[in-house]
Amino acid sequence: MLVGALTGPIYDAGYFRALLTVGSFGVVFGHMMLSLATTYWQVILAQGICVGLGAGCLFVPSVAILSTYFSTRIATAMGLAAAGSSLGKLCLYSPPSCPLTSHTGGVIYPIVFYRLEPRIGFPWATRVIGFIALGTLIIANSVMRVRVLPAARRAVLDLKAFTELPYLFFVLGGFLAFMGLYAPFFYIESYAITYNITSESLGFYTLAIINSASVFGRVLPNLVADRTGPMNIIIPCCVISGIIALCLIPVRSEAALIVECVLYGFFSGALVSLPPTVFVHLSPNRGLIGTRMGQGFSIISIGLLLGTPICGWILNGSGFTEVWVFAGVLILAGGSLMFVSRFFKAGFKLVQRV
Template sequence: MPSEGEKEISPAYVASNSTWTTSSHSSGPDEKRRSALLPDCSKTEPLQSNRCASIESLDPSAPPAAIEEIQPIANDDDPVPEGGVTAWLQVLGSWVIAVNTWGIVNSYGVFQTYYERELLSSRSASDLSWVGSLQAALLMVIGAIAGPAYDAGYFREMLWAGLFLVLLGQFMTSLCTTYWQVLLAQGICIGIGCGLVFLPSAAILSQYFHKRRSFVLGIASTGSPIASAVFPILLGKLIPKIGFGWATRVLAFVMLALSVIPVLFMRLRRKPAPGQVRSLIDKSALRDVPFLLCMVGVFLAFLTIYVGFFYIQSYAIYFDIATVDFSPYLVTFLGVGSIVGRIIPNYLADKVGTLNVLLLSALISGVLCFAWIGIRSLGGLIAFGVLYGASSGAVVSVTPSATVSLTPNLAVVGTRMGMLFFSTGISVVVGPPIAGAIVGTNGAAGWVGAIAYSGAGLFLGGLVLLAARFVLFQQDRNWRA
């Protein structure tokens, strides 16, 4: 039996159909009753069509009870509630998870600077980048498992396990004294925990919102930049006063208190039909050219998108642009810009299309990175941080919405997200260390090369996403997607 607040989807409801047209049946009393009960599928948009496709797959001679079985949700025109206390509590829970996952990942620049100067000063910048990269990569790669598990109804199990691992890793990081300990606790333990909870926390919002899906995803994702604005300042103030260990534990206790919210309130609204076998790969995606191009474009963009977050502090210190005490605030400026970049672009995405906003954000991010090469003043670096935070924040936050918009059958949306996140995770794990290797001991030339590499990945990713946009237009003659 589903728990309170959840509704079980019958096999008839989950059944998929690739034809979006309405079947014609003979007239009669039963057919008139059927017409009164069923929505007008001729006016249904592709992403709202799962219900209509399921209706059309029913035997016309089925008794009325079979029709009522496919209506576990009330509204004929839109089965999604689009609001209400329960729906907005899911957004709040997703916001907290963004704080505890991407918020920590995006704050790694503060840890990297401390490791370089104090705790692990004998290790190279490239070695230390592997910790943050592994953390971000596992967040993505674990999505290949978390996506199908979410589709199969294991949301609560992943929520508990993921939050436990994130908190365990954060507390263990406070006790670390060697590189391999940091790699295990901060890189692997936190990374796996983040991967188990982040994708499901984003996917669940599609059960509560449709028309404003991108917008609410944007609101939920603001947890990440807010955390990346607050956490660096918190750590920067606490480390000199109480030491690295207790400063990290204070952060862990804050995360523990916040974790109560998703544990108490987040619930699946609909459960899949029992007995369904979930695959790690949606085979239909392998024949979907726009989706495949989107995967390639996002892979290239995420290859270099975190170079700025990981290295802006070290860059400012190397060129004497900012003091060691002020440098953590540069990560904060990135976070402040990202807050704007996760709300406004996602609002626009619901109006003009998610893929359009995603490709434009990637192109702008690439151009900003090229502009970063010539910045040697504090004011210029702050301006870059705010602008790049906004554009890169849009790339990160719009990507899940774009994946949903390119998934005709929402029953496999978690699986497709997992496929995209897995490929993206590979790029995230190798991207920043490559930048660190380019910087190396090459002085100013190394910094120019690393930043140019960052801009190239984002700009090329934007061009591939533009190609996906053109292919999609050729298929449906519609620029909005």
């Protein structure tokens, strides 16, 4: 997301194919280099930088291009596109015995790695992930086409967008919400195992449960958003996600934890799939959609980048209760700023499509 400030204008300038090619190479090459990593700095270089930059080159063009094909059902289209990233994200999971550990991911990739690593080892399990990414990206490169070419070169940034209060407050709301949004994704497994809520094997699948529910959360709310407006859906989903995060505090049973995972995965899914639609809605000039979306996601990604390490620091100094409070309050604060954004866009007309 952070490189969106660059990839957005590059997309608007007509270099969609270049972004798609460079991004695809970065993702596949990064995974292959990760399979050779033996030290932490090599993991950061391969997974964090190479795969991260590659995915960043793919993200904004992949969602911005949909606005050139859809006008009446754009939220549904973007929801379906976002659902795929929940099924298999460009991240890995490795069991606690492995020194190269990243406790995040979607549904398919982590489970594939979790099953293969004990049998064929870390290097080849990682290469299998890389080959899966290669196969899916070959399909994407083969079928994706730009429908509307830009009429002229665009500025790298659209600073005028930040003078528009609906856009400004939505970006600020996204910054706060995403700072807390991924805390359950990163720490729900440790929470389940630390308090003996689940076994270690089931604890791993709590993340898969969240991401499985997120698939539906990225599609169904978007279907409704096409009728009611994206802001009318993302705001209540944001508030509900914050409340669910706070409700993790008293959870001590397996059944309650699974329910929490399903609910949080569903409602937080809308926070991932709907922002691109909101950015399109807040961009009257369609020629600047990529730029506005890219710079908006760049700011939001800073919150995402800061939030998880802060949660880790809080966890080491206090405990899980404080982590859930931190996450829940930030998500609720983000939802409040999104409501302010909606107010500047449509006032207090709650039934208006926004």
